[in-house]
Amino acid sequence: MPLSLNYLFRRLFWSIAVLAGVTLLSYLILVLSPGDPAAKWAGNPRGPGAAKAVELARKELGLDLPLHLQLLNFLRMVFTGDLGLSIAYKQPVYSILWRNLAATLELLFMAYIIGIPLGSLLGIFSALKRGGHLDGVLQTSGLALANTPAFWLGMAIFATLVPYGFTAYGRISTNLAIATNFQIFTGLYLLDALLQLNAPIFFDVLARLLPPALAVAAYPTGVCLRIVRTLMADALLEEHVRVAVAWGVKRRTVVWRYAFRATLPGLVQVSGLAFAYSLVDAMVVEYVFGREGLGRLLFDAISVSDFRLAIGLLIVVATFYLIINTVADVAQALIDPRVKL
Amino acid sequence: MRRGLTLGVAAALAILVVTTYFLFYLPTLERPKLKTIVYAYCDKITGIDPSIEDDTGIVILGSVYETLLRYNPLTGSITPVLAEGWERSKDGTVWEFRLRRNVVFHDGTPFNATAVKLSIERARDVYRQTGRGCGYIWDAVEEVEIVDEYTVRLKLSYPQRMDLMAAASYSAYIFSPSTLAEAGVENPLDPDLELWFNQGNDAGTGPYFIEFYSPESEVRLRKFEKWWGWSVLNNPEAPDVVVIKIRTDPLDQYNGLLANEIDIASSVPRVNIGDIVARGYKIVNLTTFHNYVLLFNTRRHPTHIREFRLAILYSIPWSEVVRTALKGFGRLGSGIIPYGFPGHVDELTYEYNPELARKLLLESGVEPGVTIEFVYQSDYEENEAFAQLLKSRVAELGVNVELKPMAWTAVKDAGKEVWSNPERAPHLIISDWWPTMPSPYDYLYSLLHSESTEWNWAGYANTEFDKLVDEAYQLEGSNYARALELYSRAQKIVYEEGVAVNLWDEVRPFVLSRRVEMPEEALNPLYMYVIRFEYIRVKE
Numbered sequence A: 001m002p003l004s005l006n007y008l009f010r011r012l013f014w015s016i017a018v019l020a021g022v023t024l025l026s027y028l029i030l031v032l033s034p035g036d037p038a039a040k041w042a043g044n045p046r047g048p049g050a051a052k053a054v055e056l057a058r059k060e061l062g063l064d065l066p067l068h069l070q071l072l073n074f075l076r077m078v079f080t081g082d083l084g085l086s087i088a089y090k091q092p093v094y095s096i097l098w099r100n101l102a103a104t105l106e107l108l109f110m111a112y113i114i115g116i117p118l119g120s121l122l123g124i125f126s127a128l129k130r131g132g133h134l135d136g137v138l139q140t141s142g143l144a145l146a147n148t149p150a151f152w153l154g155m156a157i158f159a160t161l162v163p164y165g166f167t168a169y170g171r172i173s174t175n176l177a178i179a180t181n182f183q184i185f186t187g188l189y190l191l192d193a194l195l196q197l198n199a200p201i202f203f204d205v206l207a208r209l210l211p212p213a214l215a216v217a218a219y220p221t222g223v224c225l226r227i228v229r230t231l232m233a234d235a236l237l238e239e240h241v242r243v244a245v246a247w248g249v250k251r252r253t254v255v256w257r258y259a260f261r262a263t264l265p266g267l268v269q270v271s272g273l274a275f276a277y278s279l280v281d282a283m284v285v286e287y288v289f290g291r292e293g294l295g296r297l298l299f300d301a302i303s304v305s306d307f308r309l310a311i312g313l314l315i316v317v318a319t320f321y322l323i324i325n326t327v328a329d330v331a332q333a334l335i336d337p338r339v340k341l
Numbered sequence B: 001m002r003r004g005l006t007l008g009v010a011a012a013l014a015i016l017v018v019t020t021y022f023l024f025y026l027p028t029l030e031r032p033k034l035k036t037i038v039y040a041y042c043d044k045i046t047g048i049d050p051s052i053e054d055d056t057g058i059v060i061l062g063s064v065y066e067t068l069l070r071y072n073p074l075t076g077s078i079t080p081v082l083a084e085g086w087e088r089s090k091d092g093t094v095w096e097f098r099l100r101r102n103v104v105f106h107d108g109t110p111f112n113a114t115a116v117k118l119s120i121e122r123a124r125d126v127y128r129q130t131g132r133g134c135g136y137i138w139d140a141v142e143e144v145e146i147v148d149e150y151t152v153r154l155k156l157s158y159p160q161r162m163d164l165m166a167a168a169s170y171s172a173y174i175f176s177p178s179t180l181a182e183a184g185v186e187n188p189l190d191p192d193l194e195l196w197f198n199q200g201n202d203a204g205t206g207p208y209f210i211e212f213y214s215p216e217s218e219v220r221l222r223k224f225e226k227w228w229g230w231s232v233l234n235n236p237e238a239p240d241v242v243v244i245k246i247r248t249d250p251l252d253q254y255n256g257l258l259a260n261e262i263d264i265a266s267s268v269p270r271v272n273i274g275d276i277v278a279r280g281y282k283i284v285n286l287t288t289f290h291n292y293v294l295l296f297n298t299r300r301h302p303t304h305i306r307e308f309r310l311a312i313l314y315s316i317p318w319s320e321v322v323r324t325a326l327k328g329f330g331r332l333g334s335g336i337i338p339y340g341f342p343g344h345v346d347e348l349t350y351e352y353n354p355e356l357a358r359k360l361l362l363e364s365g366v367e368p369g370v371t372i373e374f375v376y377q378s379d380y381e382e383n384e385a386f387a388q389l390l391k392s393r394v395a396e397l398g399v400n401v402e403l404k405p406m407a408w409t410a411v412k413d414a415g416k417e418v419w420s421n422p423e424r425a426p427h428l429i430i431s432d433w434w435p436t437m438p439s440p441y442d443y444l445y446s447l448l449h450s451e452s453t454e455w456n457w458a459g460y461a462n463t464e465f466d467k468l469v470d471e472a473y474q475l476e477g478s479n480y481a482r483a484l485e486l487y488s489r490a491q492k493i494v495y496e497e498g499v500a501v502n503l504w505d506e507v508r509p510f511v512l513s514r515r516v517e518m519p520e521e522a523l524n525p526l527y528m529y530v531i532r533f534e535y536i537r538v539k540e
Helices: A005-032 A037-041 A050-060 A067-079 A093-128 A133-147 A150-164 A174-179 A189-195 A199-236 A239-246 A251-288 A294-303 A307-335 B002-028 B058-064 B113-130 B178-183 B191-198 B250-258 B270-278 B306-314 B318-325 B354-364 B381-395 B408-420 B440-448 B463-475 B480-497
Strands: B036-041 B069-072 B077-080 B083-088 B094-099 B141-148 B151-156 B208-214 B218-223 B241-246 B282-296 B330-332 B371-377 B400-406 B428-433 B500-512
Touching: A005 A067, A005 A307, A037 A050, A037 B408, A050 B113, A067 A307, A093 A133, A093 A189, A093 A199, A093 A251, A093 A294, A093 A307, A133 A199, A150 A199, A150 A251, A174 A199, A174 B036, A174 B241, A189 A199, A199 A251, A239 A251, A251 A294, A251 A307, A294 A307, B036 B250, B058 B208, B058 B218, B058 B241, B077 B083, B094 B113, B113 B141, B113 B151, B178 B191, B250 B270, B270 B282, B270 B500, B282 B440, B306 B354, B318 B330, B318 B381, B318 B500, B371 B381, B371 B408, B381 B400, B381 B428, B400 B408, B408 B428, B428 B440, B440 B463, B440 B480, B463 B480
Parallel strands: B036 B241, B371 B400, B371 B428
Antiparallel strands: B069 B077, B083 B094, B094 B151, B141 B151, B208 B218, B218 B241, B282 B428, B282 B500, B330 B500
16 A cells, blocks of 8 residues: 555645645735725725724724734634635635636646647657657747746737637627526536536537637646656666567557556656646636636735635635645555555 | 447447537527627626625616616706605605505515615615615615605605605615515624625516626626516617626727627727727717816825925826827816716816916925825726826926826725825825715715715815815705805815816726617716616617
8 A cells, every 4th residue: 555644644734734824824915915805895985984884894804803813713714614705795705716716627627638648649759759850849849838828828829719700708608608598507617518418508618618728738738748758768768668679569568558657657746736837827818818717816806805715715726736736646656656655 | 359349339329329419409499589798897796785885786786776766967857766756845854755656576576665664774774883885875864654555754854855865876776675584684784684685686676687696707687577667668679688797807808899708898998999999899988977086195295285286286288188198088077076967066177387387386385306106096097197197297397206006905095094194195196986876975075074084085184175065965955056055165175275186087988799789878977887788779
């Protein structure tokens, strides 16, 4: 068994510490920066009672307490799973988060479905052609893809499509959604369309999802291409691979079963790290394509001093990082018997 | 081999069946054809409690709820909505409203005097207890008496224009008493009722009801077939579904128009208006009561000196402001109150007079080379353009202006600081305002009264001004003409002291797609950003 209880406890401890750290730091930055959350909570009141309303709101939010008590109260809210109501929207923070998280995840998953296999295949191909012109072209492309800002790429894709009458604006065609009585169950529109066997919506959502997903996929594609190429090139020179070739094992078997398998632990680890980076990319790209999601939500929450929503969102993002990295660690341990956790 | 072939054929068949179902069968299913429009609104929705909301929620409230009366700024008249008629006592302290019959709320319950009593009292009492909302419009109301099912009598503690208050854009909406049971509360002031509303529930009588509510991204309204007004309007082309998309970035709205995803855009970059017209979109310009007021910090050197303030004001090339800063989408302000709004005064404007400005600067005793700070909201392109214009012209006087564009929340923080720490508050600041009720008091009290420490960012405290504004408000119910005269005098004081000036009244271009027609009745500057969708005609 590659997993130990010790590992799990350590991981849990550090995860809680990271979440507490994110909470405290975000709280300090957001509450101490300009903007009065109490005024927003009170609805930016007008008239003769405005000052009174803001003072009452300050008490309701606990902002009149000493800073250490505010921090303790907020930590308690975070770890009891109740962040209360959003200051700007007066709705439970978690329900707002879920609506927008689903949008971002859908984009991110699609980018990964494109990016990881594509990057891996190109990496394998590049490794098999190592030293040749094609290898050089692919390696340079990988470098370019991994380093092109997703924001810029998103704008370029959007602008390129517009003259051809194809726009990937928003997540769904409003008219079509209403005409086909599309219902939202999970917030993942592709899945919801499948559940309702709603083909027009499925293809509409897919068509709007692909262009931004391509922009987000650039980074994982580039990174995977380069990492697989490097690991694969090494693996192809390994003794066991050369013996397999010498014994006349089929080329496909040698490539996939012996050489590519050796790249998997590294690929899984890098994919985990790239996921974190791509999450940020997705948050930016969705803005370019007029899609709702965590990026837009975070920007808006900060601009209106909605510290509850902003911190809730940062906690969700941090939790994703922790989960993905843990999954990557565990997957690596399961794939590679040399790794013990 | 045979097994593989069988599996392959089975998979191909399955794909064929699914594709046929998706592509050919489903689209043939009969679906009702709905007229849908998408309105891109430029801000997040901050709440939809009809008694408490005092900000951007008006965009929803204006279509879902109705007031007793409505104000028509073009004629200055009041028109009936949920009240068919009204009378007042001679001294203006008793008002009686006769209510419209056969009106139902969205939940099917009947509209009557009980609903009016509950709605007015809740707005008033929430305000009295917490200061939240705009319930101060009902401040004078001592008692709401139900005379019969369709008549209410308001008894006031002092004379007040209840016809104007009943037409206010906030806290004057009537909601169904059934909401209490729906929300599981007994007391209308229970915070759970506000939570219930803000979850996306509604209980109005308006032409549309809320079908989906996600205040950060989208709100969907559906036509209320039982609305009493459909038979009056006779507009069969009114939209069945209205989708209000929250699109805060003007460029985002522009992209949405190009993508045919938006039918009405409320905020497109001014520089793109020409392009959008060339592409066949229509523009409807609304001269609004949303104005931008320049305030001087009266508690900090050198803007506490009257002559210095006037020197700045006379050095601004006012005729260039609308053309340069607003690209034509604005009307130069006068006094504090916007054009067309009760209490507006013409000719309280300054002229560009560099010689006079230099003379006044000399009289102020402030040496050239002094630096003043100017704070304004960074995401309004007009503010930035005006600030640059002011900076360049004031530099000719020998006064340096340090521009400090900020996010709105930071602007408000900086403005309020004039009361707690005037030396840290900026010398100049731009505030923007839109009205709650059709009364000059709304602007003058909020922006310049010494008790209004939340919004009086000039730190202005002038007992004569305060007295005039307070007295005028008290007189509105008994001697409206005299009240307007006092408001005018109050503005004259501000003008002579150069404390604040209305820079411009915003002209907002609404951009319409080809399939939408918007008659002028659909817009009313008192109800800012509210589009009365029942008037919209959708061409399919």
